[in-house]
Amino acid sequence: VCACVRAFLHAYFRAYVCRKVPVRDRGLMSGATRMIEKQREIREVDKQLQTHREEFELKTESLQRRRDEVKKKEEKLKESLLKFDKFLKENDSKRGRGEKKAEKERDAVRQKEGEIEKLKEECAVLEAWRLRLQRRVEKSAFYWTFLEQVLRLYEDVWELLGRFATLLSTKEQLRQRESEVQEQADGQRGALQRHTEQQSCSILQKNNLLSQLQTELDQIRSNALRWENTWYHIQTTAAKETLLLGQIKVVTLNLYHMMGGTTGQEKGVAIDDTETQLKKVSDVIITDFEPLTLIHINPHQLQHPRHPRPTPICIPLQQIYRWCNLNCTPH
Numbered sequence: 001v002c003a004c005v006r007a008f009l010h011a012y013f014r015a016y017v018c019r020k021v022p023v024r025d026r027g028l029m030s031g032a033t034r035m036i037e038k039q040r041e042i043r044e045v046d047k048q049l050q051t052h053r054e055e056f057e058l059k060t061e062s063l064q065r066r067r068d069e070v071k072k073k074e075e076k077l078k079e080s081l082l083k084f085d086k087f088l089k090e091n092d093s094k095r096g097r098g099e100k101k102a103e104k105e106r107d108a109v110r111q112k113e114g115e116i117e118k119l120k121e122e123c124a125v126l127e128a129w130r131l132r133l134q135r136r137v138e139k140s141a142f143y144w145t146f147l148e149q150v151l152r153l154y155e156d157v158w159e160l161l162g163r164f165a166t167l168l169s170t171k172e173q174l175r176q177r178e179s180e181v182q183e184q185a186d187g188q189r190g191a192l193q194r195h196t197e198q199q200s201c202s203i204l205q206k207n208n209l210l211s212q213l214q215t216e217l218d219q220i221r222s223n224a225l226r227w228e229n230t231w232y233h234i235q236t237t238a239a240k241e242t243l244l245l246g247q248i249k250v251v252t253l254n255l256y257h258m259m260g261g262t263t264g265q266e267k268g269v270a271i272d273d274t275e276t277q278l279k280k281v282s283d284v285i286i287t288d289f290e291p292l293t294l295i296h297i298n299p300h301q302l303q304h305p306r307h308p309r310p311t312p313i314c315i316p317l318q319q320i321y322r323w324c325n326l327n328c329t330p331h
Contacts, residue, residue, distance in 0.1 A: 249272075252274050252277045252281070253277060255277075255281045256277040256280060256281055259284045260284075261280055
């Protein structure tokens with residue numbers, strides 16, 4: 001801090017105190033005037049120095065106060081650091097004691113868990129032994145109950161022996177009866193097996209027959225579908241032929257009327273008599289008409305007069321007759 005203050009004063013003195021006073025003309029000033037001027041300059045310099053000294057004292061006091069505050073803060077920080085260090089040491093000691101205590105507790109827990117596992121194993125062994133003894137007791141209880149019932153039923157030993165002999169003979173009879181029943185059951189089982197095999201063979205034959213019949217049925221259905229298509233084609237063709245026949249009859253009737261023929265009268269031809277109508281039309285055409293000459297005119301030739309005139313084309317009566325059959329409409 002002193003070095004900073006010293007540097008500040010030195011810079012201030014060089015800037016303000018050591019500045020040069022403007023030199024006046026020495027020939028115009030007397031010695032008293034120069035002395036008064038110097039005194040005035042000295043007073044101004046003293047005044048400036050006093051002002052700077054006061055500012056310096058104020059700044060020094062301010063720096064001292066700040067220095068005191070910094071010292072106080074340093075002392076507080078030192079105290080805080082000491083307290084924090086003490087707290088850390090206490091915390092470390094507590095943590096160490098806690099870790100040791102936790103380690104001891106974990107060791108105790110592991111020890112208790114090992115003891116619990118051992119006790120569980122011992123309990124499982126004892127439980128298995130108890131169950132085994134209980135099963136033996138349950139098995140042996142039957143004999144105890146049987147003997148108690150025998151003592152209640154037969155007080156005399158000879159009576160018990162007689163009953164035992166009777167039970168032995170009855171057991172032998174039941175064994176013989178069981179063997180007979182077993183033989184009968186074996187015979188019935190064999191018969192059932194044979195019957196099952198026969199039925200299986202019969203079912204297999206029926207399945208084969210069913211498969212054959214199914215194949216025949218599929219073939220018959222295919223043939224029926226083919227004949228249905230043929231029948232539909234025949235019906236369609238017959239309808240077309242019938243329509244064509246009707247058109248021919250109508251055209252023939254129209255030609256017959258055009259040739260002057262009559263129908264429905266005593267001398268006329270019946271409406272349904274198409275053959276007679278055709279015969280009369282052909283007779284009229286053959287006897288009364290010669291080959292016709294038709295002029296075929298091209299539409300382009302009509303639009304362009306420079307083209308040559310069309311030439312006549314001869315068309316036979318058979319073509320006229322065919323054209324009439326195809327294009328005449330009924331009246």
